Amino acid sequence: LGLGVTVEKFALLIFGDLTFTGRTDLWEYLWGEVAQRPLFGMGYGSFWNTGLRFSPINLAQGWAATAGQAHNGYLDLILKTGYIGLTLVMLCVIRSLYLAIGLANSPDATGEDRAGYGLAVALFVAIALLNFMESSYFRPNHYLSVLFILIYFMLEVWSQRLEEAPAD
Numbered sequence: 001l002g003l004g005v006t007v008e009k010f011a012l013l014i015f016g017d018l019t020f021t022g023r024t025d026l027w028e029y030l031w032g033e034v035a036q037r038p039l040f041g042m043g044y045g046s047f048w049n050t051g052l053r054f055s056p057i058n059l060a061q062g063w064a065a066t067a068g069q070a071h072n073g074y075l076d077l078i079l080k081t082g083y084i085g086l087t088l089v090m091l092c093v094i095r096s097l098y099l100a101i102g103l104a105n106s107p108d109a110t111g112e113d114r115a116g117y118g119l120a121v122a123l124f125v126a127i128a129l130l131n132f133m134e135s136s137y138f139r140p141n142h143y144l145s146v147l148f149i150l151i152y153f154m155l156e157v158w159s160q161r162l163e164e165a166p167a168d
Contacts, residue, residue: 023071023133030070034078041082044138069139073131077138089137092152096124099155108162117158120151 033042048068070076077086103109104117127144131137136144 026070027072027075030075030079034075037082038078039082039084041078041080041085044080044085047079069135071134073135073137076135093124093128093137096148096152096155097121099159100124100151103155103158103162106162108165113158117155120155123147123151 033047070079074086077089081089100117100120104114104121106114106117109117127136127148130144136142137148139145
């Protein structure tokens with residue numbers, strides 16, 4: 001402290017960029033876009049890489065103009081589907097976790113089944129955390145989106161089978 005070295009200066013020396021590689025600049029721009037259509041968003045697939053000669057992202061400056069995603073899945077969902085879409089997705093995520101945890105704690109589940117359900121819980125938590133820095137929910141070209149949807153429907157089927165199984 002006596003040398004005038006602050007935590008911010010030290011972090012800049014080590015990392016070179018405290019904006020998560022420019023993400024915070026992009027997020028600042030995108031919040032302005034969200035403010036224009038907060039309830040319903042711009043429409044799914046109508047903002048990034050549309051192929052049109054004019055795209056809303058073309059109005060951005062610097063790195064934001066070359067981005068193909070918001071680098072925050074929750075912000076991306078609000079941008080494309082509004083707060084209504086984000087709410088529906090979060091209900092789906094919460095339902096997924098509820099099913100996976102419920103199945104993992106089921107007394108009727110075998111040890112191997114519990115391991116599978118536990119893996120589903122771990123994957124859902126990992127995807128939810130990663131989604132803060134990358135857009136991974138409901139993107140047609142992202143493997144985690146496909147994995148999320150696949151596991152979600154598998155959990156629904158497993159839950160139904162466990163409910164229908166005859167009690168011994």
